[in-house]
Amino acid sequence: MYIKLTNGVVYDPVHGINGEYRDIYIRDGNITRKPSSNVKIDKVYDMKGKIIMAGAIDLHTHIGGGKVNIARMMLPEDHKADLVSKTELTRSGCGHAAPSTLTAGYRYAEMGYTACFEPAMLPANSRQAHMEMADTPMVDKGAYAMIGSDDFFLRMLASKKDQAAISDYVGWIINATQALGIKVVNPGGISAFKFNQRKLDLDEENKYYGVSPRDILVALARAVTELGIPHPLHVHGCNLGVPGNVETTLETIRAAEGMRMHITHIQFHSYGTEGDKKFSSGAAEIAEAVNKNPNISIDVGQVLFGQTVTASGDSMRQYAGHWHAHPKKWVVMDIECDAGCGVVPFKYRDKNFVNALQWAIGLELFLLVDDPWRIFLTTDHPNGAPFTSYPHLIRLLMDRSFRNDMLSSINKEAAAASTLSSIDREYSLYDIAIMTRAAPARSLGLKNRGHLGSGAVADITVYTEKKDKEKMFSKPDYVFKDGELIVRNGKIVKVVQGATHTLRPEFDMGIEKSLKRYFDKYQTMSLGNFKIDDDEIVEHGNGKIIVQPCM
Amino acid sequence: MSALTFTLKSQPKFTLDVSPITPDNLQNLTLDKIKKIKLIYGKEKVKVEELFAVKGNDKNEIIINKSCTQLICVGKKMTQGSIAVKGDVGDFLGQSMKNGIITIHGNAGSWAGNGMSGGRINIEGNVGNYTGAGFPGDTFGMKNGLINITGNAGDRIGDRMRRGIIIIQGKAGDYCGSRIHAGTIIVLGKVGKHTGVGMRRGSIILAKKPTYISATFQSCGNLKMQFLRLLFTQLSNISDDLIFFRKYGPIAHRFAGDIARNGKGEILILKTLTKR
Structure with missing residues (x-):
């Protein structure tokens, strides 16, 4: 069956198409070349004057895993205040900052997103994370396994095991947990917190294991490179939210030693200590370092004002931040002695100096990093803001006068301390197409997503160009998923189930011998139960598994 | 001025959310409009007049007669006036209320x-x-x-x-x-x-x-x-x-x-x- 999208203005950065009139042909869920003239076109959509992009991809959004569920349980007021009734197609749900799985899937699709990736799936929790993601309809999913503070890995490092063994372990983790990448959260810091260390700098040793975050980062980045995992090591660095952490972040970039590394929610890692309040923007230095090091990619983790909840595996920094909880309740816990979890509800206030400057720092980073292929649009949902505020963020990036209006309404001192007003840059639609579509797909190694060339999966979003970019991006005219029309005029017309993306890197299965001994001695479950079967993900009709090739 | 009286016509089969019937919500409404207010009854919405006989005009003094335990959320979020209920009420009585008086004779x-x-x-x-x-x-x-x-x-x-x-x-x-x-x-x-x-x-x-x-x-x-x-x-x-x-x-x-x-x-x- 052929579908034709005709007369649309296409933005496809992978093929260098910048706002040109192109026809797009879809056959059996894939985009194809123009068929010969005698082939019957079954359905033609007239996209006259409309903007056609690939389906958007969010590579860092907390939509599954234990911590989101804790946030859901802890915040009944968040759910009471935002109820979604069922319709003929969709099921009911609730939640603004931590929406229920179904609601999250529907809202993503209604914004034109067709793939979301959960960044912090703890191996011990991966079954729960995959079940939650299977419950998130409409979008493709995937997750990065979070290691770096787990006992087995730290023991390996402490006993100076060779890199090959560490790579085998990382490869085994990816296979066992059906992950798409590797994330490290406050390298070694979550473990150090349990040995009463309340801060851990890049070169500070974990008291018990004698391993520094730098060792962990280098070992994991090497393992990721050796295994050929397409997505670079996903790093949530040390000292999140600490004034002066810009030095740590720059040092982390240097620690990569030329290996590919993705530094996530870098806004929270870009704080200086200048000024009367000992809190200033380090965005310029970070942006300069990112521009200089082509091996580094970042996502911003923009802060937007309003009530949200911060959910992170970084129990050390979440504990430090719990004093600011709003409403006043919080959870910091250990998970299986392998990692931690902290959930602290938070309200970002535009009249608060720190929050307002955080907002400005995020935007400065967006505007000062030159290459949109290496910076991704995220709010670290729900930590900086819920994902539903992406259209607002896009407007801030694309509309300088709107940005300056907002800047004039925030805390005066913060506005004065920021260089935001002097930055003239405005993102174009082409840049937005890169940073929300092409670049994340390339970074994740999704070859047939994020572009509109022949052979790509027909995940397509169609917008009407409007002056108000917030309106434009919050309500796409059409969204196609695998060639099926799922959203029309910002409302769901068909509910589909996305696929789960995984990797199968090659490694030496000999690692299972020592893992088996370790599991039998220390773990709460056996090695066999730890691994996630393909059937577990696809059972009950919940999507399918797509194995992405390694490099 | 006589009290605004809601008399239940028959025993409801399902739970009936009467949270819209508070002095705050009815303040600027005529009797006809009050009869047209929709209440959540089970999983459907029904008009007040289908379930209650309504009379009276003092919106600061509401009386609910022949009440039973199916009525939930009586006086939800009320900030003024009084509600008197003759009979039993169900759960969530006076939920989040800020001011006023609720009296339950049951x-x-x-x-x-x-x-x-x-x-x-x-x-x-x-x-x-x-x-x-x-x-x-x-x-x-x-x-x-x-x-x-x-x-x-x-x-x-x-x-x-x-x-x-x-x-x-x-x-x-x-x-x-x-x-x-x-x-x-x-x-x-x-x-x-x-x-x-x-x-x-x-x-x-x-x-x-x-x-x-x-x-x-x-x-x-x-x-x-x-x-x-x-x-x-x-x-x-x-x-x-x-x-x-x-x-x-x-x-x-x-x-x-x-x-x-x-x-x-x-x-x-x-x-x-x-x-x-």
């Missing part, structure tokens, strides 16, 4: 006064569990106001309450005043087990000695407490039905606790019923 279900922050609820009958408590996950239960129960109460009365007074003239169940942050609970009848467990501040005043007091409460002996005299005088001045408080005296056996939390709360067992 029994009430669970979660009465849930999250209320002012006003008064009089119940001339029994109540269920969790009166004046907060929902699971809420930081606080009742934040202010007064709940006066003539009959008996269920379990976990005033769970996590923050401020305000709950008076139970009959018996109270287990876990009375559990985890309260502050506030006052007065029980004139017997109480069940685990009274005040996990309480932080606040007072639980008992007229009868309980058979069981948690080990985390420390006896402080008999004290003459002037604050009790002030409290009871104040209560007896509020309305005629509380005038009997004058007979309760200022001497009480004080138990400080819950020491497992921070020990700033107290259970007071009134010693003598002296007449003044």
